[in-house]
Amino acid sequence: MxxxxxxxxxxxxxxxxxxxxxxxxxxxTTPARTVITDRLPSEWTAYSNGTGYYTTVNMPEITSNFNATGAVLVYMSFDQGYYDALPQVVNGVSYFFASTPGLVQIDMQTINGSQLSRPGPTSVKIVLVDAEQIAxxxxxxxxxxxxxxxxxxxxxxxxxxxxx
Known part of the structure; x- marks a missing residue:
């Protein structure tokens, strides 16, 4: 025993x-990628009627396939460290974006049609979330x-x- x-x-x-x-x-594994870019005031182009501005960020990571199945999230910061998700309306200004293969365009426009001053230095955070269609x-x-x-x-x- x-x-x-x-x-x-x-x-x-x-x-x-x-x-x-x-x-x-x-x-x-993290399928998301983040790109942070600073935009100078000179990189914003005025609308012809003066009610808004837009800037374009080259994004070769956004292919036609990614644009069809992935997700693009955009955030903006006017002061260091605090990012606001787009689209959004703040103090009578609408902030929004559109993505196409190769680029992201970010727009800001007054909601009442009044003139808008050129934006100061901004930081833009673009998050790319890759995905695959279930089908x-x-x-x-x-x-x-x-x-x-x-x-x-x-x-x-x-x-x-x-x-x-």
Whole structure:
């Protein structure tokens, strides 16, 4: 009986040491990318009627495919560190944006048609969130009712196990 207890105890100790020597690291893949660009007052072009301004940011990351399936989020900051999401209306000025392959255009326009002063230095944060159309996954033969099949196709989390 002592021998059996000693053997079981030794096995449990070896098992405990063996399992405590592995580290599991979860790496979350982030499909979003952020671009921050500063716009000088000279980079804003006035509307012909003087009620607004626009600026264009070259974005080669926005391809035709990305523009069709991804998402573009735009934020503006007039003071360091505080970004406001667009579209938005602040103090009678409407701020909005449009994206096309290769660029993002940001506009500001008064809502009552009055004249608008040229904006000062601004910081623009553009977030690109890549995505894949669900219909395309189905066309690839992925069973959308099978969680594991969808997870394998999307690969949102990769796990690495290091044995030390």
């Amino acid at each position: 002592k021998r059996l207890t000693y053997t079981l105890g030794s096995l449990l100790m070896i098992l405990g040491v063996a399992t405590s020597c592995q580290d599991i690291t979860e790496v979350y 395309m996954m189905k066309d690839k033969g992925i069973n959308l009712k099978d969680y594991n099949a969808v997870q394998k196709a999307v690969k949102p989390v990769e796990k690495y196990i290091d044995f030390k």
